[in-house]
Each structure stands twice: as C-alpha cells, then as structure tokens.
Amino acid sequence: MSSFTYVEPPESHPEIPLVGGDVTEGVVRVGDTVRRPVGPNAPLVHALLRHLEEVGFAGAPRFLGIDATGREVLTFVPGEVAGRPRPGWIADEERLASVGRLVRDYDEAVAGFVMPEGVRPTFGFSSPPGLPPAPPYPAEVVGHMDYTPDNIVFRDGAAAALIDFDIAKPVARVEEAFNAMLYWAPLGDPADADPLLREVDVPRRCRILADAYGMSDADRSRLVEVAVLRTRRSWFSMKQIAEEQGGGWARMWEEGVGDQIKRREAWLERNGTAIDAALTTP
Structure with missing residues (x-):
C-alpha cells in the first residue's frame, strides 16, 4: 500500500x-x-x-x-468563509488586518520550505504567446497566491486558516502582499468590486494590510509596479487557461474576466500614486 x-x-x-x-x-x-x-x-x-x-x-x-x-x-478546516453573496463583514477593517497577519504567518512558516527534487509548479496550461514580463524580484517563498475571500477561513472574527493551495508557486513576498490586496482592498475598478466594497477607501485598506503583514519599505515602494505587471500577465494567462482547460476558467472568461482585468490595469495606472503614498508615508 x-x-x-x-x-x-x-x-x-x-x-x-x-x-x-x-x-x-x-x-x-x-x-x-x-x-x-x-x-x-x-x-x-x-x-x-x-x-x-x-x-x-x-x-x-x-x-x-x-x-x-x-x-x-x-x-476539514472549521470556521466561516465569505461565500456569495458576500457577508456584511467583508469590509470590516479588523478582519482585514487579520488577513494581513495570516498571510505574514504563512510566509514565515513556509520560508524554510525547499521544493523536493524534480517538483516544480505546474498549472496544466502552456505559456501564452506575448506574455508580458514578470516582476523582476527574486522568489523568497512558495506563496499561496490565491487569497480570495473564498479561500480564507475565519474564526471568532479573525482570519485563522488558508485553503486551496492549487496555484502555490515561488514568488517574492511583495507578490503575496499584492495578491492579498487584490482581493481584500480590493485593487481594481470599483464597478467590478462587490457592492459592499465599492465605496471603501482602497489606499487606506492597502496600508492596513501592509502594516499587518509587516511589509518592508522596499516592498512597499514596489507594490504598485508589481500590481501592474501581474495584472498585465494575468490577462494572457487567464485567456490561455480558459482556452486549454475550459470548465470554470472558460466560464469566467465568457463572463468578462478579461475585460475586468483590463479595467483593473487602467484603474491602477490612475490610482497608483495614491496607493504608493498610502503605503510609504510614515
């Protein structure tokens, strides 16, 4: 056996x-x-x-x-997950800070992990043509990189556990912070946000996450750059995986996730200065 x-x-x-x-x-x-x-x-x-x-x-x-x-x-990990429709607490800043702490604790726990011989990240789709460059920062941890509200389990009003590690891969810590901000700030055009998050102060929420995570000054200054580069790459990756794997990926593409990504890129270009200021101002 x-x-x-x-x-x-x-x-x-x-x-x-x-x-x-x-x-x-x-x-x-x-x-x-x-x-x-x-x-x-x-x-x-x-x-x-x-x-x-x-x-x-x-x-x-x-x-x-x-x-x-x-x-x-x-x-089975017991607790509360933000399903759909999202619960009222999705905008709560105390819960937001707890997400930053959980991501930090995970990255600390995984810092010593070495991928076994012959094991590399594999996601089941080929590299799309025209894929823009990745952020130029060396990998520091095998990141979770999927911090959606569906993948964080809360207990007693605080983020307690992560689930769904399917897209784990080596990344810089700043990319982990960006991924958490992507879903929890959230980074993107408010028209694409959950109704409960359309009126929130996004730069402020980025700062709350950054402080809770304990982001370095260098990573804070890199965040907007990483956000733009990752967003540009995600359009190509999402299109490719939708075409090759179908299923839920194809459904998301048909429902307009590609257009949403383009709107996010434009929003980041317009609002990057405000986010950078919120992250780096003492």
Whole structure:
C-alpha cells in the first residue's frame, strides 16, 4: 500500500458538496475530511502541506493521502468563509488586518520550505504567446497566491486558516502582499468590486494590510509596479487557461474576466500614486 493511500475509518459518512470557489469542482466533505480532485500542481501542494504540518503551522489543512477514488484527502478546516453573496463583514477593517497577519504567518512558516527534487509548479496550461514580463524580484517563498475571500477561513472574527493551495508557486513576498490586496482592498475598478466594497477607501485598506503583514519599505515602494505587471500577465494567462482547460476558467472568461482585468490595469495606472503614498508615508 502506498504511504499516500488514505485508509478510510470504519464508520461511513455521507458526501456533502462544498461550494464557493470559481473553478474547482467536485469538492465534498466526508466526516472530518475534504475530498478534492487531484490537480496538476499536486506534487508541490502535497509537499508544501506536509512542510506546514511539520513546522506546526495551524492555519492550513493537513494532507492525509489519496482515497480509493483517486481524490486528495485533507482535514476539514472549521470556521466561516465569505461565500456569495458576500457577508456584511467583508469590509470590516479588523478582519482585514487579520488577513494581513495570516498571510505574514504563512510566509514565515513556509520560508524554510525547499521544493523536493524534480517538483516544480505546474498549472496544466502552456505559456501564452506575448506574455508580458514578470516582476523582476527574486522568489523568497512558495506563496499561496490565491487569497480570495473564498479561500480564507475565519474564526471568532479573525482570519485563522488558508485553503486551496492549487496555484502555490515561488514568488517574492511583495507578490503575496499584492495578491492579498487584490482581493481584500480590493485593487481594481470599483464597478467590478462587490457592492459592499465599492465605496471603501482602497489606499487606506492597502496600508492596513501592509502594516499587518509587516511589509518592508522596499516592498512597499514596489507594490504598485508589481500590481501592474501581474495584472498585465494575468490577462494572457487567464485567456490561455480558459482556452486549454475550459470548465470554470472558460466560464469566467465568457463572463468578462478579461475585460475586468483590463479595467483593473487602467484603474491602477490612475490610482497608483495614491496607493504608493498610502503605503510609504510614515
């Protein structure tokens, strides 16, 4: 028997569908476990989750193995997730600060992680033609890089755990901070934001996240540049993965995510100075 084969307990439990994400289908809860399809990035994700368990990071599920039907088995993480429609607390600044602290704690926990020999990030789609350059900063951690409200579990009003590590990859810490700001500030045209976040002070929320994370002065000065570069790349990547993988990715593209990304880029160009000032002013 493989060491990664999950041994089912003697008592049986029904499969309860879990919903909330945009692209991963077939996720169910079975007792105290979650079963998910095995994705192309699974070797890295499984090694990463084992590392987080070894270092005692409490804010992530534990990888338990592969069940008899070929699905990942993870521990179920109890708590509250911002589903749709978003709850009223999505704009709460105390919760926002707790997101920054959780991202920092994760990055600290993963700082010593070394990818196993032969394991590299794999996302199941080819490099799109014309892809703009990535931010020019060296990777420092294997980042989660998907800090959507659907992927952060809250307990007692504070961010407590992360789920869905499918797009984990080596990045600079400033890219982790940008990804959290993307969804929680949020960075983008207010027309594309959740109604509860359309009137918020985005630069202020960026500063709250930056302070809670403990961003360095250098990273604060790089944030807007990274945001623009990542946004430009995401249009090409989203188009390519929608064409090659279909499913939820294709649905998002058909619903206009490409246009939303273009609006975000234009918004960042208009508002970058205000965001930079909020982040860097003593």
